Amino acid sequence: xxxxxxxxxxxxxxxxxxxxxxxxxxxxxxxxxxxxxxxxxxxxxxxxxxxxxxxxxxxxxxxxxxxxxxxxxxxxxxxxxxxxxxxxxxxxxxxxxxxxxxxxxxxxxxxxxxxxxxxxxxxxxxxxxxxxxxxxxxxxxxxxxxxxxxxxxxxxxxxxxxxxxxxxxxxxxxxxxxxxxxxxxxxxxxxxxxxxxxxxxxxxxxxxxxxxxxxxxxxxxxxxxxxxxxxxxxxxxx
Amino acid sequence: xxxxxxxxxxxxxxxxxxxxxxxxxxxxxxxxxxxxxxxxxxxxxxxxxxxxxxxxxxxxxxxxxxxxxxxxxxxxxxxxxxxxxxxxxxxxxxxxxxxxxxxxxxxxxxxxxxxxxxxxxxxxxxxxxxxxxxxxxxxxxxxxxxxxxxxxxxxxxxxxxxxxxxxxxxxxxxxxxxxxxxxxxxxxxxxxxxxxxxxxxxxxxxxxxxxxxxxxxxxxxxxxxxxxxxxxxxxxxx
Numbered sequence: 001x002x003x004x005x006x007x008x009x010x011x012x013x014x015x016x017x018x019x020x021x022x023x024x025x026x027x028x029x030x031x032x033x034x035x036x037x038x039x040x041x042x043x044x045x046x047x048x049x050x051x052x053x054x055x056x057x058x059x060x061x062x063x064x065x066x067x068x069x070x071x072x073x074x075x076x077x078x079x080x081x082x083x084x085x086x087x088x089x090x091x092x093x094x095x096x097x098x099x100x101x102x103x104x105x106x107x108x109x110x111x112x113x114x115x116x117x118x119x120x121x122x123x124x125x126x127x128x129x130x131x132x133x134x135x136x137x138x139x140x141x142x143x144x145x146x147x148x149x150x151x152x153x154x155x156x157x158x159x160x161x162x163x164x165x166x167x168x169x170x171x172x173x174x175x176x177x178x179x180x181x182x183x184x185x186x187x188x189x190x191x192x193x194x195x196x197x198x199x200x201x202x203x204x205x206x207x208x209x210x211x212x213x214x215x216x217x218x219x220x221x222x223x224x225x226x227x228x229x230x231x232x233x234x235x236x237x238x
Numbered sequence: 239x240x241x242x243x244x245x246x247x248x249x250x251x252x253x254x255x256x257x258x259x260x261x262x263x264x265x266x267x268x269x270x271x272x273x274x275x276x277x278x279x280x281x282x283x284x285x286x287x288x289x290x291x292x293x294x295x296x297x298x299x300x301x302x303x304x305x306x307x308x309x310x311x312x313x314x315x316x317x318x319x320x321x322x323x324x325x326x327x328x329x330x331x332x333x334x335x336x337x338x339x340x341x342x343x344x345x346x347x348x349x350x351x352x353x354x355x356x357x358x359x360x361x362x363x364x365x366x367x368x369x370x371x372x373x374x375x376x377x378x379x380x381x382x383x384x385x386x387x388x389x390x391x392x393x394x395x396x397x398x399x400x401x402x403x404x405x406x407x408x409x410x411x412x413x414x415x416x417x418x419x420x421x422x423x424x425x426x427x428x429x430x431x432x433x434x435x436x437x438x439x440x441x442x443x444x445x446x447x448x449x450x451x452x453x454x455x456x457x458x459x460x461x462x463x464x465x466x467x468x469x470x471x472x473x474x475x476x
Contacts, residue, residue: 012252012295014325014335057250057333061325085323085337087252087299095295097252097337099323 012095016064017052017142019083019102019149020075021132022110023166023182030182031131032153034146036138037072038126043093044139048130050146051075052098065101074117074124075110077103083149091141098140102149104157104165133185153183160202163222172210172217173197250333254302255290255380257321257340257387258313259370260348261404261417268420269369270391272384274376275310276364281331282377286368288384289313290336303339312355312362313348315341321387329379336378340387342395342403371423391421398440401460410448410455411435 024033036048053068080101087097117123177193209216262271274286291306318339325335355361415431447454
């Protein structure tokens with residue numbers, strides 16, 4: 001179409017990468033966690049990087065994100081959402097535009113998928129989980145990508161998506177608040193949080209209660225109508 | 239990295255396209271409008287398409303969006319925001335991943351830029367403005383792209399961004415409501431709209447008033463602190 005394109009189109013490559021967030025509980029502490037893959041070749045051999053790979057000529061961006069995530073980590077989220085395209089000229093030794101996807105995955109789903117691969121003897125190699133807010137220096141611009149994903153998670157993700165992506169089907173408001181505290185990295189006032197969450201229209205109270213060492217706490221589930229409406233025309237087509 | 243990439247990376251190309259929204263007033267009617275460019279070569283010769291072009295090897299995605307928009311339409315928004323990457327396998331005869339940007343542009347800025355190009359004798363050719371909600375069949379998947387941009391505009395754009403992007407520095411709540419009505423394509427209750435807009439924290443009342451045939455209406459300006467905080471880590475780095 002333009003002279004520069006004729007000269008250059010054969011040396012810009014398209015890759016996909018994926019940021020998978022889950023919450024991990026260690027004793028009383030809850031933290032946001034994501035899987036990384038250790039690179040086994042240059043550039044950045046030996047460094048940790050986001051799961052991903054090259055876009056194949058015959059697959060959509062969404063399919064490439066799912067395939068490369070499964071190939072590198074064995075994980076299969078129920079859906080992946082496109083986050084952003086990163087294309088700085090100097091982000092790789094060769095010119096690479098990376099389309100980045102993200103997903104929220106419940107810890108019990110992660111555990112089940114990891115256990116299934118271990119049982120089948122095809123556990124992925126070179127994968128480890130890291131605290132999302134305390135990462136080592138990653139390959140390429142992947143620290144910047146994680147920072148951007150964390151910012152989007154902190155700013156743009158509503159109650160229903162958090163509940164759907166990171167909690168069991170039914171959860172107490174205290175459990176939901178703990179997840180928010182892990183994401184935001186600060187304590188939230190329980191009464192204020194309850195008022196906002198209940199007023200969001202995205203949570204449905206059940207008649208069931210969590211009992212245990214504390215006084216019984218009502219269980220909630222998220223409102224699927226709200227969640228499904230959030231995908232827009234792309235969701236309908238996908 | 240993978241065999242498929244070695245085989246295929248030389249035939250996936252990266253393009254950028256841009257959706258520019260403005261509001262146009264015709265008499266009492268206000269409508270959402272966007273510029274399209276008539277294609278002068280195959281594929282889809284003669285059809286209208288979004289402004290855009292190929293990514294150059296030596297420019298960032300943001301720079302490519304600005305450059306190709308200026309080359310095809312002469313328009314220079316104060317900023318462009320990345321919207322989404324479209325990469326369906328069959329969206330073009332060859333494999334093309336398009337990174338789509340969008341911007342909101344005030345009508346007076348559009349008029350000033352168009353007039354400047356006319357005066358300089360370098361007015362762009364093959365450009366026309368269309369009602370965003372009543373488009374002809376566009377080249378490639380560009381109708382889908384506009385639908386997605388409209389959906390994002392309807393769902394995700396807050397009071398301050400609308401005010402900043404589509405209105406003059408100072409505006410009445412009725413003017414802001416009219417813009418919302420053009421975007422949402424339905425009438426809004428003035429009292430409810432006033433309550434929500436005033437409660438949003440993104441509008442600042444001034445001590446000035448619009449006078450004319452109606453009773454004086456207070457002028458507002460948008461809260462730049464809120465708007466600037468919305469760009470996240472990418473905005474800070476850019």
